[in-house]
Amino acid sequence: MTVFGTGYLGATHAACMAELGHEVLGVDVDDNKIAALSSGTVPFYEPGLPEVLERNLAAGRLSFSTNYELAAEFANVHFLGVGTPQRHGSYAADMTYVRAVIEQLVPLLRGEHVIFGKSTVPVGTAAELQELADSLAPSGTSVEIAWNPEFLREGYAVKDTITPDRIVLGVRSGESSAEALAREVYAQPLEQDTPFLVTDLQTAELVKVAANAFLATKISFINAVSEICEIAGGDVVALADAIGHDDRIGRKFLGAGLGFGGGCLPKDIRAFMARAGELGADQALTFLREVDAINMRRRDRMVDLAKRAFNGSLLGHRVTVLGCAFKPNSDDVRDSPALSVAGSLSLGGAAVTVYDPQGMENARKVFPTLGYAESASEALSDAELVILATEWQEFRDLDPKAVAELVARTHIIDGRNVLDVASWNAAGWTVEALGRTLTP
Ligand code: UGA
Secondary structure, rough: OOOOOOOOHHHHHHHHHHOOOOEEEEEEHHHHHHHHHHHHOOOOOOOHHHHHHHHHOOOOOOOEEOHHHHHHHHOEEEEOOOOOOOOOOOOOOHHHHHHHHHHHHHHHHHOOEEEEEEOOOOHHHHHHHHHHHHHHOOOOOEEEEOOOOOOOOOOOOOHHHHHHOOOOEEOOOOOOOHHHHHHHHHHHHHOOOOOOEEEEEHHHHHHHHHHHHHHHHHHHHHHHHHHHHHOOOOOOOHHHHHHOOOOOOOOOOOOOOOOOOOHHHHHHHHHHHHHHHHHHHHHHHOOHHHHHHHHHHHEEEEEEEEHHOOOOOOOOOOOEEEEEOOOOOOOOOOOOOHHHHHHHHHHOOOEEEEEEEOOHHHHHHHHHOOOOOOOOHHHHOOOOOOEEEEOOOOHHHHOOHHHHHHHHOOOEEEOOOOOOOOHHOOOOEEEEEOOOOOOO
């Protein structure tokens, strides 16, 4: 099989499909990515992926290329995992890269081929791509478009790909060979009784955006309650624990704090709203505007708390922000709440120092004007305020007594509600948190 796109999704899919025993060619237009992957280097941080990549390169099951002619001859099964970022100046998804793969690949195909779309796309895309493919396929060649959305989480991408919690496949009505092929491709997870749901194309496309919209809504729900807790004097962590015991609600994704970011949840809810508008059903999803607004307000709230710590003005104050990746176990800073807070504090006049175990290189490209330290202790030295913005284990494990020796003022704001407040208080710290009223 081939896998088009070697970003977070495509590179992981390519390597993991080889791990399942398939012969895989990963394809990208970016020479640098292909060169790195071919030499066994994953161009981003994803725990466990380098080992899978190396093992399968060495076994000869996995290779990478920028050559579409080669890809067209290599396989009859193709996966499409290129990016669908937010379009500039709009909420809609940018479909340029998805269409470009079809436009370049299909004229080169001969025989019978199935293209499984994995990218997150607006509903209706697969049917449009089928029309496009039909118009481009050489005579005598048949190309079927099926949709097989991806649910992997960054940081757990290998596990989520090799042992997914469900496999969803959208197939066209009428004649289709996609299901039989997918059963071969995913034989191993299917043997382990992974739920396999075969739907029409539109449902499969919608499953993906609906899942991400639900997750975003769950996070914003608890963050909205957080706002009330702050005013009324409640504790959102205790509240989330209590409602989470109801198994209809569940405790997962009720982590109150700085909210969601990354390359998926924010752009997916916006693209979902944009698509609903195009379909004349914008009212159905107006609540997602509120989900987005609640999420962005958490960042403002953090900046307000920081200002309050300095009696209203950040000018010249030294603030250390721990974390700049959008979540732990990732180097991804796309729409990162942590980096957004660090940037706002800096623009507000604070001298901001950032440290993140993996996200610094990417953060530097987006925000070159922030201070970047080489280690947590270097970042903490002489800080007047510490903000925990991404809950890396390294930060959860910080010893409050040792950190107190480093800083100028023992004041920390826990933006992810992960610190043991009692032990930080015991070491002399003033601890504030989002959604909690903490009295030392
Ligand atoms: C998300 C989905 O979880 C995956 O299922 C999906 O495949 C992926 O998007 C995608 O569309 O490709 P990911 O973006 O890797 O995965 O990250 P999540 O683990 O979902 O976290 C998203 C954001 O929510 C992070 O910024 C995280 O810090 C935040 N979050 C998560 C909270 O603020 N509170 C929580 O309780 C949980």
